[in-house]
Amino acid sequence: MTELNHSATIADQAHAIASRYIAAWSETDVARRRALIATVFTPEAVYLDPMARSAGHDGLDAMIGAVQQQFAGLRFKLHGKQDGHNDVVRFFWTLGADGAEPVAYGTDIAVVAADGRISKVTGFLDAMALPA
Known part of the structure; x- marks a missing residue:
């Protein structure tokens, strides 16, 4: 029964976990972002996607800061439903300017x-707008 209870807990917490994650990616103040990273990620956390790989709080902070510079003025937002089971959470996101169509x-x-x-x-990068 422990596994079922843990799965239910993860499923129930999926939105909160994803929201904290997106908040860390969206925070532009370095001190506040580093504090969020410490509350969202374990010290040895690993991130990988098709364009980047980083590890640890310092690596995550550097990567997020670089993404924010590359996509200045754009924000990450949750999109659709978040779900989870066992020890895994899945969520969908967009990147775009407020009031505009997302670019990713x-x-x-x-x-x-x-x-x-x-x-x-x-x-995973599901879709990205092509430059005009």
């Missing part, structure tokens, strides 16, 4: 540690 859509799969923080993220 993606899916992230996160492994959640026993303390509720994310230990690994595998990201």
Whole structure:
């Protein structure tokens, strides 16, 4: 029964976990972003997607900061339903300017540690707008 209870807990927490994750990606103040990263990710957390790989709080902070510079003025937002089972959460996101069509859509799969923080993220870029 423990596995079922844990799955139910993860499923129930999927939105909160994904929201904290997106908040870390959206925070532009370095000190606040680093504090969020510490609450969202385990110290040894690993992130990988088709364009980047990073590990640890310092690596995650550097990567997020670089993405924010590359896509200045754009924000990540949750999109659609978040779900989870066992120790895994899946959620969908968009990247775009407020009030405009998103320039990118993606899916992230996160492994959640026993303390509720994310230990690994595998990201997928589902669609990206082509430059005009």
